[in-house]
Amino acid sequence: MDVFGSFALVLAFICAVYAFGGGIAAIITRHPLLVKSTRQAGMATCCLIFLATFSLEYLFFSDSFSIAYVVAHSNRDLSPFYKIAALWAGQEGSLLFWSFLLAIYVFSVLVTYRNKNGELMPYVGVVMAGVQIFFLTLNNFVENPFKALGVAGANGAMDLVARADGNGLTPLLQYPEMVIHPPNLYSGYTGFTIPFAFALGALLARYPGEKWIHLTRKWTMIAWMFQSMGILLGAHWAYAVLGWGGYWGWDPVENASLLPWLSGTAFLHSVMMQEKRGMMKVWNVWLVFITFLLCILGTFLTRSGVVSSVHAFANSSIGGWFVGFMGIILLVCFGAYFKNRDYLKSENQLDSIVSRESSFLFNNLILLVACVAVLSGTLFPVFSEWFTGNRISVGAPFFNKVNIPIGLLLLFLTGVGPLLAWRKTSTESLKRNFGWPLGIGVAAGAIAFAFGFRQFYSWVCLILCVFVASTVLLEFYRGAKVIRARSGASFVASALELTMRNTRRYGGYIVHMGMVFVFIGLAGAAFNRDVQKDMRLGDTLKIGPYTLVLQGFFTEPEKNYTAQRLLVEVLQENKPTMMLYPEKRRFSTTDETGTMVAIRSTLQEDLYVVFAGTSPETQLPVVHAYLNPLVKWIWFGGVVVVFGTLVAMLPNRRAVLVLSAAQQPAAQPVVHGLPSSVTLREGHD
Amino acid sequence: MKKQAKFGVGISVIVASLGFLAWLGYGESKTYYHTIAELETLKGSAKSQRMRLGGTVAPGSIRHLSGRIDFVLEGEGKTLPVSYIGTDPLPDTFVDKSQALVEGHTGPEGRFVAEVVQAKCASKYEAAPGGKGGAAPSATERSGM
Numbered sequence: 001m002d003v004f005g006s007f008a009l010v011l012a013f014i015c016a017v018y019a020f021g022g023g024i025a026a027i028i029t030r031h032p033l034l035v036k037s038t039r040q041a042g043m044a045t046c047c048l049i050f051l052a053t054f055s056l057e058y059l060f061f062s063d064s065f066s067i068a069y070v071v072a073h074s075n076r077d078l079s080p081f082y083k084i085a086a087l088w089a090g091q092e093g094s095l096l097f098w099s100f101l102l103a104i105y106v107f108s109v110l111v112t113y114r115n116k117n118g119e120l121m122p123y124v125g126v127v128m129a130g131v132q133i134f135f136l137t138l139n140n141f142v143e144n145p146f147k148a149l150g151v152a153g154a155n156g157a158m159d160l161v162a163r164a165d166g167n168g169l170t171p172l173l174q175y176p177e178m179v180i181h182p183p184n185l186y187s188g189y190t191g192f193t194i195p196f197a198f199a200l201g202a203l204l205a206r207y208p209g210e211k212w213i214h215l216t217r218k219w220t221m222i223a224w225m226f227q228s229m230g231i232l233l234g235a236h237w238a239y240a241v242l243g244w245g246g247y248w249g250w251d252p253v254e255n256a257s258l259l260p261w262l263s264g265t266a267f268l269h270s271v272m273m274q275e276k277r278g279m280m281k282v283w284n285v286w287l288v289f290i291t292f293l294l295c296i297l298g299t300f301l302t303r304s305g306v307v308s309s310v311h312a313f314a315n316s317s318i319g320g321w322f323v324g325f326m327g328i329i330l331l332v333c334f335g336a337y338f339k340n341r342d343y344l345k346s347e348n349q350l351d352s353i354v355s356r357e358s359s360f361l362f363n364n365l366i367l368l369v370a371c372v373a374v375l376s377g378t379l380f381p382v383f384s385e386w387f388t389g390n391r392i393s394v395g396a397p398f399f400n401k402v403n404i405p406i407g408l409l410l411l412f413l414t415g416v417g418p419l420l421a422w423r424k425t426s427t428e429s430l431k432r433n434f435g436w437p438l439g440i441g442v443a444a445g446a447i448a449f450a451f452g453f454r455q456f457y458s459w460v461c462l463i464l465c466v467f468v469a470s471t472v473l474l475e476f477y478r479g480a481k482v483i484r485a486r487s488g489a490s491f492v493a494s495a496l497e498l499t500m501r502n503t504r505r506y507g508g509y510i511v512h513m514g515m516v517f518v519f520i521g522l523a524g525a526a527f528n529r530d531v532q533k534d535m536r537l538g539d540t541l542k543i544g545p546y547t548l549v550l551q552g553f554f555t556e557p558e559k560n561y562t563a564q565r566l567l568v569e570v571l572q573e574n575k576p577t578m579m580l581y582p583e584k585r586r587f588s589t590t591d592e593t594g595t596m597v598a599i600r601s602t603l604q605e606d607l608y609v610v611f612a613g614t615s616p617e618t619q620l621p622v623v624h625a626y627l628n629p630l631v632k633w634i635w636f637g638g639v640v641v642v643f644g645t646l647v648a649m650l651p652n653r654r655a656v657l658v659l660s661a662a663q664q665p666a667a668q669p670v671v672h673g674l675p676s677s678v679t680l681r682e683g684h685d
Numbered sequence: 686m687k688k689q690a691k692f693g694v695g696i697s698v699i700v701a702s703l704g705f706l707a708w709l710g711y712g713e714s715k716t717y718y719h720t721i722a723e724l725e726t727l728k729g730s731a732k733s734q735r736m737r738l739g740g741t742v743a744p745g746s747i748r749h750l751s752g753r754i755d756f757v758l759e760g761e762g763k764t765l766p767v768s769y770i771g772t773d774p775l776p777d778t779f780v781d782k783s784q785a786l787v788e789g790h791t792g793p794e795g796r797f798v799a800e801v802v803q804a805k806c807a808s809k810y811e812a813a814p815g816g817k818g819g820a821a822p823s824a825t826e827r828s829g830m
Binding site (some may be wrong): 399616 | 691692695700702703704706707709716737751773777
């Protein structure tokens with residue numbers, strides 16, 4: 001099976017080279033057969049990558065301990081669930097997994113548009129094949145996952161050997177979320193290849209109009225959604241597994257995943273400027289280019305450990321490849337831009353500072369500043385060493401100082417932006433749209449202040465969250481009211497109808513609402529508390545409204561590890577509420593330990609209990625308890641964001657009601673082939 | 686022109702104030718990377734900076750004392766006594782011969798006072814959990830939000 005997999009990878013590489021070279025030839029000659037054959041070569045590349053990936057999984061499931069990668073990341077007792085995750089547990093497999101996910105996207109694109117957009121697709125195909133060639137080069141020649149274990153035999157030749165069992169999967173990964181977090185994040189990273197390929201393809205082809213934007217909107221949203229889920233699942237994994245009580249540490253690998261999300265979010269917003277007003281074309285193209293570069297950079301940072309490795313200068317063999325690849329991408333992007341930049345002329349100018357355009361502009365500016373701040377902070381050790389010879393790093397205070405105000409500004413724009421009119425907003429409309437929400441927000445702030453709320457940033461965040469939530473709810477309320485007046489349906493049904501008529505706009509509102517929930521959760525972090533204590537059986541520990549009583553201490557052998565488990569009873573106002581079982585696991589194959597945090601999570605707060613080991617002085621178990629308010633809102637907000645994104649991807653339902661001309665303007669012009677829904681007021685999508 | 690000027694002012698105010706915050710944060714958290722051998726050659730103010738050192742934990746050197754944990758880091762043939770004074774428990778991977786990064790300041794009598802200790806097990810060379818985490822060895826660091 002390893003030979004089969006290797007062979008599939010080599011063939012995939014050859015097909016990708018053909019898709020790339022043949023594609024260029026097809027663009028020059030415009031020969032229809034050549035176009036078709038390169039497209040099919042692209043599909044074949046993808047299928048071969050699928051086969052290679054499946055064969056690596058097969059090797060895991062068949063316990064083939066003659067393969068180095070399987071030995072390093074699996075063992076016989078590993079549950080099948082984690083044998084799937086073992087695929088991306090190491091360098092070689094992760095890179096193959098990157099190729100695999102990219103192949104899913106590329107295959108879907110090639111199939112979806114096989115008979116459409118004939119002028120554009122050969123360009124797109126060439127760009128996608130180019131990216132695939134890079135990763136297949138790594139898979140085949142640099143980090144091949146199918147290497148067999150060998151020892152130098154007596155006659156100097158290598159003999160193959162097989163181990164009886166593998167080293168096992170690192171305990172950090174033996175957690176359900178680790179099975180879904182990397183696929184999500186990698187789907188985000190790889191997914192941005194598609195908008196990149198379309199943007200670059202359209203620029204190279206001088207493809208007329210904004211069509212590439214309409215074509216890529218859904219692909220961008222899919223990638224963005226996966227990226228969002230990946231980031232949040234990663235945060236949740238860190239929270240539940242690493243046992244330090246937090247979910248985000250501004251670690252280089254975390255930052256790497258945030259960067260393309262920031263620029264991708266900026267792109268999702270600024271394309272609307274191009275669709276509606278023909279502006280910011282250069283900006284949009286560069287945003288896509290930058291997002292893709294940040295995805296590659298993110299993969300590079302994650303895979304190479306250039307910044308954070310414990311060996312301060314650990315250079316893995318792939319670093320140079322990634323730097324080279326990013327250099328080539330930049331060159332190609334600059335080349336295409338300078339050759340065809342006249343194609344990106346803006347059709348309009350900014351009219352007013354209080355307009356939808358300017359809110360998008362500020363949104364983009366702020367997201368980009370966040371991006372630059374996070375990027376420079378992450379790469380600071382690398383750059384400071386280049387320029388000054390000293391390797392200097394910056395820590396959480398740097399990132400928090402910049403990004404908390406940025407986050408709050410963005411939250412503010414989330415509330416304001418969607419309700420501003422295009423071109424110019426009248427004072428009248430400002431009053432109508434923002435009067436109530438602003439009042440409610442300020443009132444909430446005043447009440448909180450009166451009750452002794454004194455954390456400045458959290459307080460501002462609270463006001464903004466209430467403000468944004470009110471604007472969103474008010475929008476749903478007003479829209480639903482109009483529909484209800486005509487159809488007589490219930491309010492919920494009217495709101496649903498409203499959403500289905502303009503999924504893009506109301507899906508967007510749902511996403512914004514989800515972000516409000518996330519911010520509520522983030523604001524809670526200002527009130528985190530923790531205590532630590534060596535505990536005898538029967539000892540108690542108080543934190544907030546809870547009293548923890550240590551009731552037991554067990555050691556239990558499990559299939560793949562030995563668990564040391566604490567039995568902690570939780571009392572709330574002296575009433576027994578529940579039992580928690582924080583544990584430490586010692587994995588037999590690697591002699592490594594893992595921490596399983598016990599969390600009691602409510603919307604109000606998380607009680608987070610860690611078994612922090614045995615105290616060397618007293619030989620007693622050490623219990624570390626944290627009280628983290630509002631954390632659950634973050635995960636809940638994430639679910640809402642994903643839901644909203646899915647809604648925004650649905651096609652609009654046609655309005656069935658006949659609307660009176662007096663109150664409603666005529667339906668908007670047809671946008672990307674779908675009749676957009678009725679406009680309720682000025683200034684809406 | 687007036688309109689552009691307004692935008693210009695708005696943008697500059699935002700960027701300048703964020704830049705100022707970034708500068709504050711930088712001053713608060715910048716940490717110099719040094720090797721154990723370099724430590725002896727540092728002079729003047731360079732000695733009192735917050736710094737980060739890497740090395741291998743000398744076998745048998747970990748001693749748990751009240752309020753701190755002492756151990757010895759080895760690297761490039763030099764040794765450095767370290768006292769960890771952080772409140773968080775040391776990571777699971779912090780054992781004899783593990784590779785460790787310590788962050789803190791030089792203290793009296795050549796002892797390094799660490800507030801943060803990161804460690805990676807020497808047996809597991811591959812730094813690689815997919816997506817994340819691998820490049821981030823277990824740490825006592827509690828930062829972020």
